[in-house]
Amino acid sequence: MNIAVLSGKGGTGKTTVSTNLALALKANYVDCDVEEPNGFLFLKPKIDKTYEVMVEYPFIDDDKCISCGACVYACKFNALAKVKDDIMLFQKLCHGCGACEIVCKAGALSYKKRQIGSIQEGTVDGIKCSRGILNISEPMAVPIIKQLLEELDEGVNLMDCPPGTSCNVVNSLKYADRAILVTEPTEFGLNDLKRAVELVRRFNIPFGIIINRDDGKENIIKKYCSEDEIHIIGCIPYSREIAKIYSEGEELYKNPKYRKVFTELSQRAREALKWN
Known part of the structure; x- marks a missing residue:
């Protein structure tokens, strides 16, 4: 429940x-307010485990990129921009949908991973406590919330x-x-x-x-x-x-x-x- x-x-x-x-x-207590997770300040659990939360982002191979701009037009989140003959990437706007990689005919796009936050687990007074923590300056909390809630205990x-x-x-x-x-x-x-x-x-x-x-x-x-x-x-x-x-x-x-x-x-x- x-x-x-x-x-x-x-x-x-x-x-x-x-x-x-x-x-x-x-x-069990689950702190989903990953931008300001203050529940642990009151419960004070002993933290036993910490997990990194990773998201994918596109990596552009400059040797293969022909600056056609197809990836820019495919991106609905404005994570890519064409500036003269160069393609600029804004990592923190990327939602990892994969559209840019699909439309890149030159095969210049692949995906890497980066950390946007973490999940901590602990116990206090016989109850399990968990929380997500979004890294400072990161704009997207949803990936952390999803990972936090997909593995809830019975x-x-x-x-x-x-x-x-x-x-x-x-x-x-x-x-x-x-x-x-x-x-x-x-x-x-x-x-x-x-x-x-x-x-x-x-x-x-x-x-x-x-x-x-x-x-x-x-x-x-x-x-x-x-x-x-x-x-x-x-x-x-x-x-x-x-x-x-x-x-x-x-x-x-x-x-x-x-x-x-x-x-x-x-x-x-x-x-x-x-x-x-």
């Missing part, structure tokens, strides 16, 4: 929910998705069986929650809502969920103490006062999302 935890925007508490629910459910996997509704989130949701949407009771929170709801509905993924920083009163999120018949799994209270614990890099689940909150959230999530 793969459960995607996502939000329509950053800063709603997505990683707080993901890491603490992983501890409460004894589930059991329950909590997928801490990237924020927003970009292609990084879309590629994460392709591996999800259920989804938990984390939001906050603000106008910005509601606006971006609606986008996230539309996205999971397009994938026909059963989902529920967790409201972070809730003051216990009626608010625009609760009203929206009621009107749109969206199940609210539960709420995390608005608390200065929670902010302090978070700022110190500690898990709320390990605090006796808030362990009960996440234990109840984990039970309600099981009931709402219907898995054994």
